[in-house]
Amino acid sequence: MKDTIRLDADDNVVTATRALEAGTSIEDVATTGLIPSGHKIATRAIGKGEQIRKYAQMIGVASTDIAAGDHVHTQNCDFVPTAQDYEFGTDMRPVTPATGDAFMGYRRENGSVGTRNYIAIVTSVNCSATAARRISDHFTPERLKDFPNVDGVCAFVHGTGCGMAGDGDGFEALQRVMWGYAKHPNHAGVLMVGLGCEMNQIDWLLDAYGLKQDESFQVMNIQGVAGLQKTIDLGIKKVEAMLPIANQATRSECPVSELKVALQCGGSDAWSGVTANPALGYACDLLAAQGGTGVLAETPEIYGAEHLLTRRAVSSEVGQKLIGMIEWWKDYTERNRGSMDNNPSPGNKKGGLTTILEKSLGAAAKGGTSPLTGVYKYAEPVTAKGFTFMDSPGYDPASVTGQIAGGCQVVVFTTGRGSAFGSKPSPTIKVSTNTEMYTRMTDDMDVNAGDMLTAGVSLEEKGREIYDLILRVASGEVSKSEAQGLGDFEFVPWQIGAVM
Amino acid sequence: MKDTIRLDADDNVVTATRALEAGTSIEDVATTGLIPSGHKIATRAIGKGEQIRKYAQMIGVASTDIAAGDHVHTQNCDFVPTAQDYEFGTDMRPVTPATGDAFMGYRRENGSVGTRNYIAIVTSVNCSATAARRISDHFTPERLKDFPNVDGVCAFVHGTGCGMAGDGDGFEALQRVMWGYAKHPNHAGVLMVGLGCEMNQIDWLLDAYGLKQDESFQVMNIQGVAGLQKTIDLGIKKVEAMLPIANQATRSECPVSELKVALQCGGSDAWSGVTANPALGYACDLLAAQGGTGVLAETPEIYGAEHLLTRRAVSSEVGQKLIGMIEWWKDYTERNRGSMDNNPSPGNKKGGLTTILEKSLGAAAKGGTSPLTGVYKYAEPVTAKGFTFMDSPGYDPASVTGQIAGGCQVVVFTTGRGSAFGSKPSPTIKVSTNTEMYTRMTDDMDVNAGDMLTAGVSLEEKGREIYDLILRVASGEVSKSEAQGLGDFEFVPWQIGAVM
Numbered sequence A, B: 001m002k003d004t005i006r007l008d009a010d011d012n013v014v015t016a017t018r019a020l021e022a023g024t025s026i027e028d029v030a031t032t033g034l035i036p037s038g039h040k041i042a043t044r045a046i047g048k049g050e051q052i053r054k055y056a057q058m059i060g061v062a063s064t065d066i067a068a069g070d071h072v073h074t075q076n077c078d079f080v081p082t083a084q085d086y087e088f089g090t091d092m093r094p095v096t097p098a099t100g101d102a103f104m105g106y107r108r109e110n111g112s113v114g115t116r117n118y119i120a121i122v123t124s125v126n127c128s129a130t131a132a133r134r135i136s137d138h139f140t141p142e143r144l145k146d147f148p149n150v151d152g153v154c155a156f157v158h159g160t161g162c163g164m165a166g167d168g169d170g171f172e173a174l175q176r177v178m179w180g181y182a183k184h185p186n187h188a189g190v191l192m193v194g195l196g197c198e199m200n201q202i203d204w205l206l207d208a209y210g211l212k213q214d215e216s217f218q219v220m221n222i223q224g225v226a227g228l229q230k231t232i233d234l235g236i237k238k239v240e241a242m243l244p245i246a247n248q249a250t251r252s253e254c255p256v257s258e259l260k261v262a263l264q265c266g267g268s269d270a271w272s273g274v275t276a277n278p279a280l281g282y283a284c285d286l287l288a289a290q291g292g293t294g295v296l297a298e299t300p301e302i303y304g305a306e307h308l309l310t311r312r313a314v315s316s317e318v319g320q321k322l323i324g325m326i327e328w329w330k331d332y333t334e335r336n337r338g339s340m341d342n343n344p345s346p347g348n349k350k351g352g353l354t355t356i357l358e359k360s361l362g363a364a365a366k367g368g369t370s371p372l373t374g375v376y377k378y379a380e381p382v383t384a385k386g387f388t389f390m391d392s393p394g395y396d397p398a399s400v401t402g403q404i405a406g407g408c409q410v411v412v413f414t415t416g417r418g419s420a421f422g423s424k425p426s427p428t429i430k431v432s433t434n435t436e437m438y439t440r441m442t443d444d445m446d447v448n449a450g451d452m453l454t455a456g457v458s459l460e461e462k463g464r465e466i467y468d469l470i471l472r473v474a475s476g477e478v479s480k481s482e483a484q485g486l487g488d489f490e491f492v493p494w495q496i497g498a499v500m
């Protein structure tokens, strides 16, 4: 393993692959101080105001004169947003179509395909959280033993649903989440539970989306049923009636074009953009070639790199949608007295990421190189095939909740610092960006992309490994986070407006 | 029971105590249409633009000409905010001090007094939610049987903690919540669990508040411990070490001046402001007379009635704090494209509450008539004795989370539509505003204030009943929601800023 990585010949910084003492020889220079692993070193003098370049792109501007060999980080590198001349479709790399790859999925009556077979208890408001949990807790493995094709009964509870405006972005996002979970192909049956007087009315949802109750889709309110215990008892009965029907589902061979995969990262480090994210991007390209779908999200995390995505947009309409979201986000963060530059998190910074732009270039790498075929609102059903984008915050549970609501049946999550994330009803595959963390958190990590640094594994090999695992997990292989039962407490609808 | 209630001789509306057919004789007039129970009837003609008066206060303005006998509701009554000339201390009704009332509490080393004896797992971020739940789930009644003085091990998990600004209102509120739960007198031991790379760093909290780890206060991060399962295993060991110490706590007689009681309402109806809220206000006055503390909250729900509270403020400084909060809220809701007039909820409206002002007058009645001795930020430690106010949203779980973080050891929650709310570590007493709902949801309701209408029970009797129950519950009597085990999923820190 070399001491540093150079990502492009024109870059004026390189990245340390391990902690380097002061005076270590790097290319033509010597380090002027201790460089933590994953952090950047200037390979030539950079004057105040000059661009700092990595990935052959500007990641920031020198806030003071930087000497060759200096540690480059927040103390001498600032993020400066620049005016963008957006281009649409100027960097199209058409996918070479491929066919024949398949997975074993649950084909539903409406034609959609599930990768799991759950019964879901979906709540409209925090006030029905305990009721929903009690109903799902009733269905122990012992009580489910006669229903071997049912993966479980899970409760989706959250902290919002009332004390909010009854229209606007936040309300609509929450209703889309509820609808997305209600009709998710990984759900064989759905029971919605509300309190009755909440702002997020279940009845409004049924009206707005034309949902009708049937044997596998039921709704109820605590106030209507007359209390917590009666609601729990009735809910258990309703789920019991769904179990035999759900148990009739079986897996059959389905083309990869039926797969929607959530592309996600969390607890990123300096290796995210070098190992795991490009490898996931390669897997996304393989998926797109088969007519499958990859769903990139986390708008604040691609902020500053959106001009690279619009060049891949299949139409200016698709590209403009993305730009519109970036504008919305600038306004949203300003209105809330934040800033799009408020990221990276303390953990990111510790890991060596200096600016949101540096992080964004690395985050966007999860999306591979295929054309951008569709851009979606948070939790909106994803209908385009190929590489797509969904608006969401970067915050992992909120972002994945939107991706799953949009129809994703598998989640792939890259992490450098080490996340213990998992999700239901769609399982999460976790990819470590570095070998050290993979070794330390081996119970939690499915794939080590750190071996791209430590063992010379190629991007193509690692991307293929992730792609193959996606197909196996889609077919029922249990991921690490799934084996640990994660996903019961990670349902977090994005809360946008004021809590009142 | 009379067909209607008149709250003041000068009011131009009365409230129907049951559904009334068109043509029913009301005072001097006949109803012009069906009047649902709890809804208002004009007792004289009210011209467009004239004030609608209830509680001897303006609750709105006629948006069209209203005939005597007409149903008065959203179709003909608008909320119009008016400029307020605030007065401070002009309506002081000094409390006649009383002493001698006591309860059996857990006196802690630092002098604070608990009403319960829990061990708490407090999370910094959603990413440690499953770890915290698994630790608390390990401590089944069977595993706790040797520790009879310990009420349980509870996990406080939530949907926020990262993807947020690392300063400002939202961040500070979350850190106050964590601090408040860490030092709550109902906790004999506290284990804080984080992921490691989140914005809401546990280390920052320890630094900011000078918290030191000891045998009963421990912190850990999943990334530091190296994975989910190792974190769970270590957490179980840490709690096991706390149990024998926690079990040594015993109850002793403590004066009521040690009690802080959260005053809360949710799922209000037209009776809230007539029965349960004034009765709770009377109980609050009894508490204040003994040197105890009542904590009113829910700033949006007293909006429009704040001028009545400032007249009771012990100083203009205390009153100005409240006005400052109202101004903050106007800005907060405007920035988020909402409005302070966005309340009441659909359930409130169905129950007959037309405007936020009408609801506010009824909500403020929970605070009784004693002087306002202190005004606090959300989740800030409440130190004044007597009647106090804490800034919070109206949304029940977020508001109660702030009140408990501020030190409340008991919660009293009035509800008209019927709520199944419960809380930990401080138990919730629920008071029904009407006999019909009390009878229907008897498993969930501790007190029926509806009998003030249906059985002529006086305000003083009902207030005394609530006060006595507060003391018994503080001493260990189990409330209805507590018996049902509620409170594990109702911890909802107020999320203020943008989710990024």
Ligand SMILES: [Ca+2]
Binding pocket: A264, A265, A266, A267, A268, A298, A301, A363, A394
């Ligand atoms: Ca991320």
Ligand SMILES: [Ca+2]
Binding pocket: A265, A266, A267, A394, A395, A396
């Ligand atoms: Ca993130």
Ligand SMILES: [Ca+2]
Binding pocket: A264, A265, A266, A298, A394, A395, A396, A399
């Ligand atoms: Ca993320």
Ligand SMILES: [Ca+2]
Binding pocket: B265, B266, B267, B268, B298, B301, B394
């Ligand atoms: Ca309320």
Ligand SMILES: [Ca+2]
Binding pocket: B264, B265, B266, B298, B394, B395, B396, B399
């Ligand atoms: Ca409330």
